[in-house]
Amino acid sequence: MRLTLRVWRQAGPDAPGRMARYEVTDVSPDMSFLEVLDTLNEELTLRGEEPVAFDHDCREGICGACGVVVNGQAHGPERTTACQLHMRHFADGDTIDVEPWRAAAFPVVKDLMVDRSALDRIVASGGYVTAPTGSAPEAHAMPVPKEDAERAFENAACIGCGACVAACPNGSAMLFTAAKAEHLGALPQGRVEGDRRVLAMVETMDDEGFGGCTNTGACATACPKGIPLPSIAAMNRGFLAAARRAR
Amino acid sequence: MAPATRTDTRPSTVTLIWRTTVGKKAVMAVTGVAMLLYLVVHMLGNLKIFFGPEDFNGYAHWLRTLGEPFLRYEWFLWFARAGLLASVVLHGLAAYQLTRLDRAARPVAYVHRDARRDYATRTMRWGGVILALFVVWHILDLTTGTVNPRGEAGNPYGNVVATFSTWYGNTIYCVAMLAVGLHVRHGLLSAGRTLGAVGRRSQHAVRVASETLALTLTAGFLAVPLAVMTGVVN
Amino acid sequence: MTSTPAPPDRAAYRVGTPLRDTAVPDGPLAERWDRRRFEARLVSPAARRRHTVIVVGTGLAGSAAGATLAEQGYRVEQFCFQDSPRRAHSIAAQGGINAAKNYRNDGDSVRRLFHDTVKGGDFRARESNVYRLAQVSAEIIDQCVAQGVPFAREYGGLLDTRSFGGAQVSRTFYARGQTGQQLLLGAYQALSRQIAAGTVTMHPRTEMLDLVVIDGRARGIIARDLVNGRVDTYLADAVVLATGGYGNVFYLSTNAKNSNATAVWRAHRRGALFANPCFTQIHPTCIPRSGEHQAKLTLMSESLRNDGRIWVPVTPGDTRPPHEIPESERDYYLERLYPAFGNLVPRDIASRAAKNVCDDGRGVGPGGQGVYLDFADALARLGRAAIEERYGNLFEMYERITGENPYDVPMRIYPAIHYTMGGLWVDYDLQTTVPGLFAVGEANFSDHGANRLGASALMQGLADGYFVLPPVLGDYLARLPRGAAWRVDEDHPAVREAMFDVTDRQYALLSNNGDRTADSFHRELGALLWDRCGMARDADGLRQALDRIPALREEFWHRVRVPGSGTEVNQSLERAGRIADHLELAELMCLDALHRAESCGGHFRTESRTEDGEAARRDEEFSYVAAWEFAGPGRPPVLHREQLAFDHVHPTRRSYA
The missing domain is CATH 3.90.700.10 (Succinate dehydrogenase/fumarate reductase flavoprotein, catalytic domain)
Structure with missing residues (x-):
């Protein structure tokens, strides 16, 4: 296959950016999208140009490091991560636009690489169970209904890639925050500090400059791990109940 | 970065609600639902026009005497107006502030646009502005009678027929009612989610309910101008 | 250390003094860990915040260690090259985590897990360490459940287990096919809590490039900020490496793209022995x-x-x-x-x-x-x-x-x-041969011998991080000298030397302006190792590899092209530095493979087979850990043997015919 890539190039956080055009030939349909960028970078290096910077690591869809907007869609047209997006979903001769995640809370570091540390700060503000090492009771001391464990898992599957923020018209991190609140809120171990958690995480989310939720559902559509949209409603309920109890 | 000790001094409920995006959305949801309930009653009242001028004018008069003798003449109406005004102001202010936040959260737009993505959000925002302007006209037209072609106090039936006998009256009204439908369609489901009332199982039901209600309201409100235009009501 | 000439094989190495793990307590196997903990000196709670510990890596072992040390009151400086500590490659482990809970009443016990692990490692692991691992395993599950790790459960609400990798008992706990992810998120959340509390200073997108050793002790690291390119010195009282395995030497592996051996290799060059580098799992x-x-x-x-x-x-x-x-x-x-x-x-x-x-x-x-x-x-x-x-x-x-x-x-x-059993040599206290330098998780060699059992990697990472390292590290810190003599700053000659080495290498890479990409060398090296030092090896192939690798390394330094500068995000520079280290480590791997003229674990040495062609382990000659000492650039490494004793599990031979 032969493809034209239009890639966002930006030298640094404060530098101006632009879309640059590259032709990539010999693309195999079995390549992943990131392998196309690898190939492009090898060529650029040998031509004496600066390769395209992009985040990536595990290349099997679980670490959450990669993430680019492909033709206006976070992680591209398939419901998976960019590293698991294969070129057989594109046609020979296609022109493909590649942009970084766009959000005030995700400043561009370079080219397609953004700073997602705001997500880490949301978790640090309350996305944990306070259980210092050694203090744990015997694991079977507290049975957890299978349904609750499954619901916790479904939300815990979030990989923190930020596609929800990138896809949301408001750059909102509600799906990410809700996934953590619901993961821990579904379990008896996490319920104890549930009020503090949800209030702190929502406040941090706002402080970091993420937008609000307008319930468009774009986040859940883009999520490579299928975090369910109703988690947002559940977190809202938890937040309002916690706010009521706060006096 | 948020200081680690922030969770130790909790602000009050009101502060938490008005200061956070989630809380502010809840304010919009509650005021939205209040206005929606008002609209349902308003629409049902409007349909009385099909029973003729006496029924319709009588109904309008009854609204002013509602609650008597506990309340005095028109008190109920003023209470309702005050509640509605508060709802409109809170709803609009919250919407304005949230919109500004949302815009600031995406300072650089994507080069490759995906129109589907923000369809609902854009409809809500523009729809809200259209409705706000409409409400001003609507009050000047049929409440105060200032801009009504007939403007006869105590004869709402006649005033309504007069409005819908003009091309601009019909146009403004019909556009606004379509905006109402679209606004309610996303708004009710959105309010349900914002208040956390919509769970995994009720999601589908609430969506159907939102769409049905939106359709019913639009149809009910549009019935009056259509009836005037076609001569069923004159 | 004294040395004697190597055996007549062409392999270029010298034999040094044998190693003895001096930290293993005496006494019955089952009581050793208790005894070690009791004998460990304690740092008083008020004194702990005056101690700084550097932890490099945020996988299971690193995050667990960082969080636990910070909970205990130490000041932790934690590093990872990823943009967030949550992305370490532990996240990709699928299967599960073993623990001797015996919830199934199917005959499991600490002793059986110990037994299976030693046997699974084909009798090349240290009994005391493995026994401790089995002892600690049950506590790990309790800890993770308390953190909110959503393990699979039965309808009755209790934890589900399964039998994994051919084990006869059902002792593997799991969270669908994403056990590593869930365990890592638990550790990451515990770490995040400490970051918010200010007890852990997290340095994401910062890569360790060298170790600082002062007066024979590990005192800090040199690391590069991958965003602005700044190379800085970080000093501390102890350094913990939790940097994972070196499987990426093979270019194609199941490791993450950026997993690398730089931290352990640089530590090796500064004096830490590297044990069993040829033990890799396929x-x-x-x-x-x-x-x-x-x-x-x-x-x-x-x-x-x-x-x-x-x-x-x-x-x-x-x-x-x-x-x-x-x-x-x-x-x-x-x-x-x-x-x-x-x-x-x-x-x-x-x-x-x-x-x-x-x-x-x-x-x-x-x-x-x-x-x-x-x-x-x-x-x-x-x-x-x-x-x-x-x-x-x-x-x-x-x-x-x-x-x-x-x-x-x-x-x-x-x-x-898939995994590397080899790694930095550590004693019972997880301390390398450089005092004050500890290695945990896949970065050390300790528990899996020549072959790792399924679902044991997660167990070892968390055991090291949560339970084993904190008490023994405290013991080390409690024994440190105090006062002015202990204080060092960035002007110390050793710091300057390490800093110079790092910047010099970086300059050499950036200014070379050659005609090949670093990746092309990596691919070539990987193919060579896979063929010659993969699952089946023979002396001829290994010798060829040992001839080829130095030439390839030479070519790398002459022909590599690294675009961009050192003062910005430069992924080409990051990659080239890692590949340069892979090119050195690969040679040691082949040398280790050549010297170990036996088939053991997953490693088939063509010359060492039974009459029916199966792998023949040679216990009389090779029942030891091969710990290699770096003797200086261009000088043959020195082999130190740690003889292994099997007092509790008797070596047996596998048979699958």
Whole structure:
């Protein structure tokens, strides 16, 4: 296959950016999208140009490091991560636009690489169970209904890639925050500090400059791990109940 | 970065609600639902026009005497107006502030646009502005009678027929009612989610309910101008 | 250290003094860990915040160690090269975590887990360490459950377990196929809590490039900020390396793209012995590569072999699609060679057999590097619904990557490098031969011997991080000298020297302006190692590799091209630095493989086999840990042997015929 890539190039956080055009030939349909960028970078290096910077690591869809907007869609047209997006979903001769995640809370570091540390700060503000090492009771001391464990898992599957923020018209991190609140809120171990958690995480989310939720559902559509949209409603309920109890 | 000790001094409920995006959305949801309930009653009242001028004018008069003798003449109406005004102001202010936040959260737009993505959000925002302007006209037209072609106090039936006998009256009204439908369609489901009332199982039901209600309201409100235009009501 | 001449083999190394693990307490095996903890000196709670500990890496071992040390009151400086600590490659572990809970009442115990692990490691691990690992395993599950790790549960609300990797007992706890992810998120959240509390200073996107050793003790690291390129010195009272394995030396592996050996290799060059570098684990059921462009390999659960049948065409070069090859022209080679075990032979045997048939020209798929894993019989026998329930998510993953539907077309699989048992040599206290430098998790060599059991990697990482390291590290800190003599700053000559080394190397890479990319060298090195130092090795091949690697290294430093500058994000520079270290480590791996003239664990030494052609372990000669000392650039490394004693599990020979 032969493809034209239009890639966002930006030298640094404060530098101006632009879309640059590259032709990539010999693309195999079995390549992943990131392998196309690898190939492009090898060529650029040998031509004496600066390769395209992009985040990536595990290349099997679980670490959450990669993430680019492909033709206006976070992680591209398939419901998976960019590293698991294969070129057989594109046609020979296609022109493909590649942009970084766009959000005030995700400043561009370079080219397609953004700073997602705001997500880490949301978790640090309350996305944990306070259980210092050694203090744990015997694991079977507290049975957890299978349904609750499954619901916790479904939300815990979030990989923190930020596609929800990138896809949301408001750059909102509600799906990410809700996934953590619901993961821990579904379990008896996490319920104890549930009020503090949800209030702190929502406040941090706002402080970091993420937008609000307008319930468009774009986040859940883009999520490579299928975090369910109703988690947002559940977190809202938890937040309002916690706010009521706060006096 | 948020200081680690922030969770130790909790602000009050009101502060938490008005200061956070989630809380502010809840304010919009509650005021939205209040206005929606008002609209349902308003629409049902409007349909009385099909029973003729006496029924319709009588109904309008009854609204002013509602609650008597506990309340005095028109008190109920003023209470309702005050509640509605508060709802409109809170709803609009919250919407304005949230919109500004949302815009600031995406300072650089994507080069490759995906129109589907923000369809609902854009409809809500523009729809809200259209409705706000409409409400001003609507009050000047049929409440105060200032801009009504007939403007006869105590004869709402006649005033309504007069409005819908003009091309601009019909146009403004019909556009606004379509905006109402679209606004309610996303708004009710959105309010349900914002208040956390919509769970995994009720999601589908609430969506159907939102769409049905939106359709019913639009149809009910549009019935009056259509009836005037076609001569069923004159 | 004194040394004697090496054996007549051409291998260029010297033999140094034997090693003895001086930290193992005496007494009965089961009481040693208790005893060690009791004998450990304590740092008073008020004094702890005056101690700074550097932790490099945020995988299971690193995050668990950082969080726990901070909870205890130490000041922790934590580093990871990823943009967030949550992305460390522990996240990709699928299967599960072993623990001797005996919830099934199926005869499991600490002793049995210990026994299985020593045996699984083919008698090349240290008994005391393995016993402690088994003891601590149960506590790990309690800790993780308390953190909110959503393990699989039964309808009664209790934890579910399964039998994994051929174990006779059901002791593996799991969270669907994402156990590593869930355990890591638990540790990451505990770490995040400490970051918010200010007890851990997190340095993401910061890569360790050298170790600072002052007066014989590890006192800090040199690290590069990957965003602005600044190279800084970080000083501390102790350094913990939790930087994972070195499987990426092979270029294609199941490791993450950026996993690398720089931290352990630089520590090795500064005096830490490197143990058993040739012990690498190969996993038989990976998705084969589809072409030159392939950047990494993806693992699929071994459970697939329970119902799939492995075959290749009988005739070399048969390019017909699989459904056109009649039964009579298919070779179900595992069933033919190992009738008793069939497709369920251990990992190393399945891997080696696959390589052998492909080397015969009978491999399938692109480049002939693959064998069929066929579910047609199982689908006919059990029905599609049953197969879907058992393997649905794996089939989906396979289809997403290859574009082929395994319900219709047989899967193709091929072995790949998955884990490295070798690593920095550590004593019972997880301390390397550089005092104050500790290594935890996959970065050390300690617990898995020559072969790691399934579901044991997660157990070891968390055991080291949560439970083993904190008390012994406290002991080290409590014994440190105090006062002015202990204080150092960035002007110390040792710091300046390390800083100079780092900047010098960086300058050399950036100014070279050659005509090859770093990746092209990496691919070449990987192919060479896979052929010569992979699952089957022989002396000739290893010698060839030992000739080729120095030449390749030379060529690298002459011809590599690294664009950009050092003062910005420069992923080419990051990669080139890692590959430069891989080119050094690879040589030691081949040397270690050459000197270990026995077949053991997953490593088949062609010259060392039984009459029926199976792997022959040679306990009389090789029952030791080979710990290598760096003797200086261009000088032969020095081998220190740590003799292994098996007082509790008697060495036996495997048999699968």
